[in-house]
Amino acid sequence: MTKQVLLIEDDDALRASLAQTLDLEGIDVISTAHYVQARRTLRANFAGVVLTDIRMPDKDGFDILALAQSIDADLPVVMLTGEGDVPMAIRAMKEGAYDFLEKPCDTSHLIGVLSRALEHRELVLHTRRMEHRMRRSDPASVNFPGDSAASRDFRDALRRAADSGRHILLIGPDGAGKKLAAHTIFAMSEGRGAFVLVRTPEIDPASFKIETGAVDLSVKRMHLASRVQIDCVMDAVDQQPDARFIGSSENALPDVADHLNCVTVAVPDLAARRSDIDVIFEVLLRHAVRYANTEMPDIPPDTLAQIKARDWPGNLAELRAFANGFLAEQQRGGAVAQTLAEQMDGYERLVLENTLRSFDGKAAVVAEHLGLPRKTLYDRLARYGLRPRDFQ
Template sequence: MIRRVLVVDDDLAVREALAQTLELADLHPLPAGSFVEAKDHITADFAGVILSDMRMPGRDGFHLLDFARTADPELPVILLTGEGDIPMAVRAMSQGAFGFLEKPCAPSDLLAVIERALKTRAMVLENRRLKAQLETGDPAARLIFGSSEQAEGLRARVRIAGHARTEALVTGAPGSGVSKVAEVIHLMSPLAKGPFVKRTATGMTRDALDAAYDAAQGGSLFLDDIGTLPADTQFALLERLEREDPVRLIAGTTAELSQAVGAGRLNPDLFYRLDVMRVRIPSLAERPDDIPVMFRQYVAQASEQAGLTPPPITPEIIASLMARDWSGNARALMSAAMRFALGLGDAEADDQQVEELSLSEQMARVERSLLIAALRRVQGRATEAAQNLKLPRKTFYDKLARYGIKPENYR
């Protein structure tokens, strides 16, 4: 994201000096000489902050603050004045100003306030984006999180499976969300208005299978752990699949079904019938770049359900998340996000999980988290991150390649 700062001051020399200070800090100034020039930039989707002089001809800084609060109550406004006093500062802060500084202001102090404001603005806009995604009419986009190629591929496959009229098979590692993806397939299908009935295949009898089909009439029947379906019920299921039932079967498994077929535990005819439309869920280890996106989504969801304001997610928290292997996949990540949102614990890995790793594995995790944290702090600018870590540029890029880290994902 381009880090924009709308600079409003009627003094041209001051505007240019402020703009130069901002540019040296890799910020993007948008100069304006008056309220009238500035107001067109002040919108609810403005991806930046406002830095305004207090005293200006015509409408002053308070007018601009009121206008900004009307456009977006969460848009940060930092006010500058050469004639500061306590009552004016109190009034500014009580009316919602993010900061109030007296001129002349040390560049380091000014930039520190602007950096805090930009981080706050980025978090607000990200939370809005996540909420909008949750409310979209596309179930695949609303319920399957992530921005990686693997996540996009999964959503595309789910849409194809949803519109297909064949049986479907959803596979994935434990905790990857097999049941959830199966439900999204149902929601994407012509039978979406019908029921979505979930049953576990383990120990299911013929009578239980018939009852499940009856409950799912006009909708979808999801049989989880399909590889554990008893042999006699497998034959009954094949018979049901030959009928013209107004029920679509979606099967799920976290095991490798070809092994069950080879061992004689799964009827090959049933396997091949289900395997026509397979949807495989990639593990988090295969798409680590989705971890921050998914964590933010889960935190937003948990906070909304609890009626809480989402807590800030710092670069250090993201780094700690990226350092874990998440063998429990989405389920474990969701659990960590819920605890974090409710204030019941942080997102760090527990000691037992770390102790199970070798020393080299633990060191690799630490190094990876430090690289990611360095990129986060400078919004993905790799050269600057390498300098901050005092690493040669080639060494830094070699390490990024080793851990599959892409600087552009942290901008």
């Protein structure tokens, strides 16, 4: 890292002298006499430290310290004063100053303090870069973002489940992201083979089996499956000891969990992650942008306010559909939706399209998945001009 110091001193002669001293030590100096210039220079990724006088006209050194703290609480600020003022020194340290020095300051002591501050800054920025790379390479952080306690605890639970090597049962409401959680666990697991997604309504007990020892198995909506189908899955897992079972259900399945000695992971709904809703929406929108191979649109403040204020009973599936609809409207150059009825129609169409796509256009399975009589499903599909065969 380039050694860099932002020097703020209103005395022109002293500022020039300090700048020359630091320059001789190989330190790049940005020198100014004004708070305004400091505000223009400081950023959260500023790769240096601040050296500021305390007593200055207008904005003083404590204003500089407050500015630095508001931008980055880990940004070292070394403060200088020409007066031996103990209370001022105590105040500076309490308010977060890295160090407090009295002018005139011995050159070797000044350089020593700044060198330690620069080392500290380099360590902080290096740690942040590493954490950023880890988050980008961590499927749990990528797929389930957010700083709420619910999001953090869920990510930790996914990591522990992946590391355990045991069979896993994901329990959570419809649309909360159980399928995504299963893929996340699979991506974080060692010795991965193929990922096979099996939905219990599609299981034929007469022919179902696991062909290879390197299979992760996700079973969808087990609570709707017959007892025969559930037993069929458990028997197949028993017969293939190298396979790893990742089941998902809205309801607890204690017999399955006990039989397979599963790690049970609760998948939180969006209500539990409500404070993360804007971050989650942006991630879902970025996914839609990549899928559509287009540019990321601006998100108007009123749209964010609407998202935060609205309940999302359909959880991630509903929010994802809203993000897709928002992007489609932005591409058409229109508003998100003019009326509640138009929003609901758009959401219903997206749910039908996504579900048909997920089940390869199998209308009977789609009807069961959505909890609709088959005739009602076909009526809804006809309303939007959707044909199951187009999704096969």
